Amino acid sequence: MSGNIVKYAIIGVGGHGLNRHLIPLLSVPNVKLVAVADINKSRCEEVASKYSTKCYTDYMDMINREEIDAASIVTPTGLHASIAIDVLKSGIHVLVDKPLGANLNEVVDVVKIAKKMNRKIMVGYWSRFSPALQYAVEIYRKGLLGEPYYAYGYLIRRRGIPGSPTFIDKTLSGGRGALLDIGCYIIDNLLTVTGYRRPLSVAGAAYTKFGNVVDEIKFNWGTWDPSKFELEDFATGFIRFEGGLTMVFEVAWAANISHVGEVGYMKVLGDRGGIEAKGDEAMKDISFHSRSENFLYDTKPILKSTNMALEMVKSFIYSIIEDREPPITGYQSIILHSIIDAVYNSSSIGEEVKIVLPEI
Ligand SMILES: NC(=O)c1ccc[n+]([C@@H]2O[C@H](COP(=O)([O-])OP(=O)(O)OC[C@H]3O[C@@H](n4cnc5c(N)ncnc54)[C@H](O)[C@@H]3O)[C@@H](O)[C@H]2O)c1
Structure with a gap:
């Protein structure tokens, strides 16, 4: 330099x-x-x-x-x-x-x-630079959630299987579908707002319900050979963390659901306060919910517009x-990918799996 x-x-x-x-x-x-x-x-x-x-x-x-x-x-x-x-x-x-x-x-x-x-x-x-997510992190860091005990989120497309080889060719995509491609966003968002705690175990399931159906090509993004489509288009997971936090997520490239396009949602519940946020891979709208001595209250911050990239x-x-x-950091990705790998493992064996983080 x-x-x-x-x-x-x-x-x-x-x-x-x-x-x-x-x-x-x-x-x-x-x-x-x-x-x-x-x-x-x-x-x-x-x-x-x-x-x-x-x-x-x-x-x-x-x-x-x-x-x-x-x-x-x-x-x-x-x-x-x-x-x-x-x-x-x-x-x-x-x-x-x-x-x-x-x-x-x-x-x-x-x-x-x-x-x-x-x-x-x-x-x-880039989703980390969403002002809504940064507000959530500030709430967490200031202790306004109290002790977070439950986090839930989803990132779901009604129809958005990406047909390009970048995302569905087995070598180029890494042999993994919606969970790796967009699940990583919602899991990263949830982990970020709860302080990237140490995961202990995961129960998960992954499904291929749309990508291998010929008729689906007309509804999704691009085109592909359905007879060769083997990646998951939906996945869900239940994760236990050190200290008692639990987390549930859902992710889909395609699902029979009411909304159009890609919709992301997350909530984090603590014993003093909770947050709810909506957006897509990046959260765009957020509210904080708590109580004072005599009142329950809701707060919505005024968010600046930001070029997140x-x-x-x-x-x-x-x-x-x-x-x-x-x-x-790379270390955060070790936590995140230990969860993603465990969802695939749990899905294939049909049982909850323990997580032992590798030493670096
Ligand atoms: N953060 C996001 O919101 C977001 C959105 C889309 C894609 N992505 C990620 O970005 C990556 C690329 O996605 P994209 O949509 O730009 O795909 P793309 O197919 O448009 O671009 C990938 C490019 O990489 C090139 N390439 C392939 N092999 C190469 C090699 N060995 N050396 C140099 N170049 C090579 C291709 O020729 C292509 O131009 C993916 O990992 C995807 O997950 C992130």
């Missing part, structure tokens, strides 16, 4: 890499975009030419030829961990879009390499410049 300028690269400049990483980064003062890498040559060249940077179709080639301090990884999920490991081993700080890996083993490997190389690793949950990339850049821990 020369001066306070972070020399930056983006690996994977599809929809999300462009809109939620590259474009926001252009307005962060201390960043110089050095290059982008994407195996899709025409997409890579188009983005590089529009944003006056260099294009590489092989990210290792880019790393070997350019001086790079930090990189975003915004490829399909099944490639996140292996690319992150290559990039970290090259001494580069990494912002990986959600989720950090396809499974707990991959996540642990990434966190270990980041620690060994003494590089920053941040996970791109910009806040996400800014917080990563400033964690590098100021040499502090990024706000969304």
Whole structure:
């Protein structure tokens, strides 16, 4: 890093890499975009030419030829961990879009390499920068919930199976469906507002009810071969945490439900207060419920409008410049993915499973 300028690269400049990483980064003062890498040559060249940077179709080639301090990884999920490991081993700080890996083993490997190389690793949950969620965190941190004992949330699309190979090809998606793709958001939201406690056990179930039905193609997003669709389109979980907190979630790419589009909801109940929030993957509307000596009351904060993707990339850049821990850590992903893996395990054996967090 020369001066306070972070020399930056983006690996994977599809929809999300462009809109939620590259474009926001252009307005962060201390960043110089050095290059982008994407195996899709025409997409890579188009983005590089529009944003006056260099294009590489092989990210290792880019790393070997350019001086790079930090990189975003915004490829399909099944490639996140292996690319992150290559990039970290090259001494580069990494912002990986959600989720950090396809499974707990991959996540642990990434966190270990980041620690060994003494590089920053941040996970791109842009939803963390929602003012509604930040209000909930403030309520929790100030003790206004008292002791949280129950958290519940869902993130459900009436019809939103993403047909693109990025999300349903077994290798690219990491072999996992709605639970990994969007379940990670609602679980991260719930864990964040309850202080990322240590999970003890999980009972879960995952179902494929829509993706393998030919007729469903006309209602969802894009097209795919239903005879080859094996990923879950619905999952639910019940989690017990150290200290007595329990959590329930539901997640669906498709479900027979009244609302249109993607709807997210969460509530956290404490013995002094509770919160309820609504939105999608990011919460947009929140209320706090408590009582004074003589009255029950409800509070609704006035929320500022925020460019959440910009806040996400800014917080990563400033964690590098100021040499502090990024706000969304790799260790949190170890907790999150231990829960996700346990839901799949519990679903396949039909029993509650214990969680033992790996040592890092
Ligand atoms: N945080 C969010 O709200 C959000 C929303 C959408 C997607 N995402 C995440 O972002 C990631 C990308 O999703 P997307 O919607 O942009 O998908 P996309 O298919 O539009 O883009 C992925 C890009 O990665 C490129 N790519 C594939 N393999 C590569 C490799 N080995 N090296 C370099 N580039 C490679 C592809 O060519 C493509 O351009 C996924 O992990 C997804 O979960 C997050």
